[in-house]
Amino acid sequence: MEPNAPLASIDPSAGLATLGSQTTVPPEVHTWSAGMLWANVLPDMLIAAACLVIPLVLLRLASRRTDLRFNSLLVWTCIFILACGAIHAVEIWNLWHTHYWLEGGVKIAAAVAAVPVAVLLWRALPQLLSLPSQEQLRDTNDSLARANRELESFTASVSHDLRSPLTSIAGQAGLLELSLEPCSDDQRKRLQRIQAGVKQMSELIEALLLLSRISRHTLRRESVDLSALALEIAGDLQQQAPARQVEFSVPSGLWVHGDRRLIGNLLSNLIGNAWKFTGKLPAAHIELSLVNTGPMAEFRVRDNGAGFDMEHAHRLFKPFQRLHGPSEFEGTGIGLATVARIVERHGGRIWAEATPNAGAAFHFTLPTAPLS
Ligand SMILES: Nc1ncnc2c1ncn2[C@@H]1O[C@H](COP(=O)(O)OP(=O)(O)OP(=O)(O)O)[C@@H](O)[C@H]1O
Numbered sequence: 001m002e003p004n005a006p007l008a009s010i011d012p013s014a015g016l017a018t019l020g021s022q023t024t025v026p027p028e029v030h031t032w033s034a035g036m037l038w039a040n041v042l043p044d045m046l047i048a049a050a051c052l053v054i055p056l057v058l059l060r061l062a063s064r065r066t067d068l069r070f071n072s073l074l075v076w077t078c079i080f081i082l083a084c085g086a087i088h089a090v091e092i093w094n095l096w097h098t099h100y101w102l103e104g105g106v107k108i109a110a111a112v113a114a115v116p117v118a119v120l121l122w123r124a125l126p127q128l129l130s131l132p133s134q135e136q137l138r139d140t141n142d143s144l145a146r147a148n149r150e151l152e153s154f155t156a157s158v159s160h161d162l163r164s165p166l167t168s169i170a171g172q173a174g175l176l177e178l179s180l181e182p183c184s185d186d187q188r189k190r191l192q193r194i195q196a197g198v199k200q201m202s203e204l205i206e207a208l209l210l211l212s213r214i215s216r217h218t219l220r221r222e223s224v225d226l227s228a229l230a231l232e233i234a235g236d237l238q239q240q241a242p243a244r245q246v247e248f249s250v251p252s253g254l255w256v257h258g259d260r261r262l263i264g265n266l267l268s269n270l271i272g273n274a275w276k277f278t279g280k281l282p283a284a285h286i287e288l289s290l291v292n293t294g295p296m297a298e299f300r301v302r303d304n305g306a307g308f309d310m311e312h313a314h315r316l317f318k319p320f321q322r323l324h325g326p327s328e329f330e331g332t333g334i335g336l337a338t339v340a341r342i343v344e345r346h347g348g349r350i351w352a353e354a355t356p357n358a359g360a361a362f363h364f365t366l367p368t369a370p371l372s
């Protein structure tokens with residue numbers, strides 16, 4: 001089929017000539033060579049196809065990056081680009097037909113969409129300009145990582161240096177006790193308080209050293225049988241306090257992919273907590289279970305012990321934060337901070353649910369396959 005006569009509208013007087021019977025000038029009708037036809041049709045087709053794809057890309061961007069608050073800009077840009085694509089599609093159509101009202105309508109739609117795009121884009125400009133580049137982000141990450149490393153080695157060296165004066169205090173307190181023999185009850189009590197303080201401080205230092213070691217520890221990833229580790233920890237705990245009535249529920253075949261030593265530490269902290277905070281119950285129940293499967297599987301360690309008020313849950317994973325006093329349950333408050341760091345190093349998440357006097361559940365995610 002030949003492109004129709006209205007193509008003569010390349011010369012606008014041609015259209016008038018056909019419309020107005022008064023016009024005497026005959027329309028100048030251009031004939032289309034095949035080359036001229038394809039030089040118009042092919043680019044129009046490509047532009048129309050691109051205008052279909054670009055909104056899809058923009059919508060995918062909006063759904064993936066919900067943190068970028070440019071939704072209305074993206075929606076209007078999509079409408080604008082689709083309308084522009086439609087103009088090119090209608091232009092191809094009109095090579096053989098004369099639907100200029102249709103073309104005009106689509107152009108009006110594009111013009112209407114162009115206004116909000118321009119306004120919203122102008123408004124979003126400062127925000128867009130302030131988005132950090134990949135290079136800036138990399139630099140910030142590098143300096144943060146450097147600062148963290150320095151802080152961790154500082155913690156490690158301070159903790160290490162604190163050990164020797166503490167040992168000296170403990171030794172001197174022991175010698176003093178001997179030299180005061182026979183010492184009064186009051187003197188003995190004071191010396192015992194010094195020694196208890198020294199013991200508590202060296203436990204804190206040990207815990208701090210452990211925490212800083214976890215951050216610097218190079219992960220040795222392998223398949224780890226979580227069920228076997230949990231049963232081993234449960235067996236050890238039961239051996240230490242055989243009089244306690246604790247029912248452990250551990251399904252077999254729970255596997256994760258990570259550093260065996262760190263994952264053992266994680267489980268022994270969580271199961272150890274469950275054991276400790278069910279210590280006042282005549283019949284305790286501790287359960288390890290798989291909640292969700294997948295490349296990052298979700299596990300749960302649940303107990304029916306003392307629980308805690310969820311209002312304070314945000315403090316749980318920070319070092320030295322305890323929700324129970326030392327008279328109720330002893331501890332240094334570093335266990336969960338260690339657990340959180342181990343989970344984080346494996347790319348997972350940890351959170352807790354609890355009700356006072358009705359038990360606690362700790363959920364965590366760990367990879368089940370090598371990270372790609
Ligand atoms: N299973 C649990 N049930 C109730 N409270 C818990 C449980 N696990 C942790 N908590 C609360 O969270 C606090 C922090 O736990 P974390 O393991 O860090 O310290 P800790 O057990 O007191 O001392 P440690 O450093 O010896 O582990 C606990 O003191 C306790 O108040």
Ligand SMILES: [Mg+2]
Binds near residue numbers: 334
């Ligand atoms: Mg603990």
